[in-house]
Amino acid sequence: GQQLNQSPQSMFIQEGEDVSMNCTSSSIFNTWLWYKQDPGEGPVLLIALYKAGELTSNGRLTAQFGITRKDSFLNISASIPSDVGIYFCAGQKGSGNTGKLIFGQGTTLQVKP
């Protein structure tokens, strides 16, 4: 069954606010990935993390690979309406992008203009 716990399940925020979501697991992962899904589309990769402690940014997005390798978080700064969607964390146990991805349940983000 699911091995990743993602929270919060949903968020409704005002445009311009910062957003934080996280993912925890009882298992160790070698890779953490964050995806965004727009309505009617498949998930699209936002950030990939490959080393424990790694902090990586992609524009207004920042993600970290937890030191214990059992968690990761994603921050979005100064949210805008197009940030609306479902955000998924995903963990991979293999190295070098080998092995299956296990997904969290998703965080649904709504942004009020």
Added chain:
Amino acid sequence: NAGVTQTPKFQVLKTGQSMTLQCAQDMNHNSMYWYRQDPGMGLRLIYYSASEGTTDKGEVPNGYNVSRLNKREFSLRLESAAPSQTSVYFCASSGTGEGYGYTFGSGTRLTVV
């Protein structure tokens, strides 16, 4: 520049009918995957193919079969559809090595009545 192409985009089946979901990728990826997405459940792996000629069960394989026809194509078959298989189905592919996330298709929305 198509990436991962899934057909059909929408389908309604009657209980007991069969159908095949098609997936093709043009990125020369070795691995391909089928996921289903249900509200509050994230993405759950049905079957995957690590390389041409191999297939393996994922988390929720019951009621499904797959065929890795060649390196490009990976199909998912429902032999006798059930209402519990109403879901959105995503195909994905991945290469190997750091820097490769999964690339997803845009999904097939299947309703079984």
